[in-house]
Amino acid sequence: MRWNLRLTAANKGIWKASxxxxxxxxxGLVISAGKMSGLWSGxxxxxxxxxxxxxxxxxxxxxxxxxxxxxxxxxxxxxxxxTERAAVGAGTAAPKVIPKRRDGRSLPPE
Numbered sequence: 001m002r003w004n005l006r007l008t009a010a011n012k013g014i015w016k017a018s019x020x021x022x023x024x025x026x027x028g029l030v031i032s033a034g035k036m037s038g039l040w041s042g043x044x045x046x047x048x049x050x051x052x053x054x055x056x057x058x059x060x061x062x063x064x065x066x067x068x069x070x071x072x073x074x075x076x077x078x079x080x081x082x083t084e085r086a087a088v089g090a091g092t093a094a095p096k097v098i099p100k101r102r103d104g105r106s107l108p109p110e
Contacts, residue, residue, distance in 0.1 A: 002068040003043045005055070012059050017041075020058070029054040 014020050017040035021031055029051055031039070038044055056063060 004068050008065045023058045027054050
């Protein structure tokens with residue numbers, strides 16, 4: 001998921017974190033400056049569902065405006081490795097196979 005608070009707030013004419021912080025406080029959601037900074041400038045580590053409700057009311061938005069799904073980032077275990085192997089094999093020549101002796105020593109140069 002991608003957190004999209006800043007753009008959603010800008011679309012509603014709110015350009016500063018302190019302005020949104022004041023609006024949230026009017027609806028009973030008092031947020032510290034540190035937490036507000038995290039919400040405004042980054043990806044929140046945790047957020048209560050009740051807080052999301054207040055944010056949506058203040059901004060007049062839907063939850064889908066704040067949280068944007070990124071399903072392309074979800075991989076099954078082992079899927080990323082298969083994709084990388086396929087990408088390496090596509091468009092590149094196979095590496096030259098150099099035989100080795102059974103005793104582990106290298107062969108003399110050609």
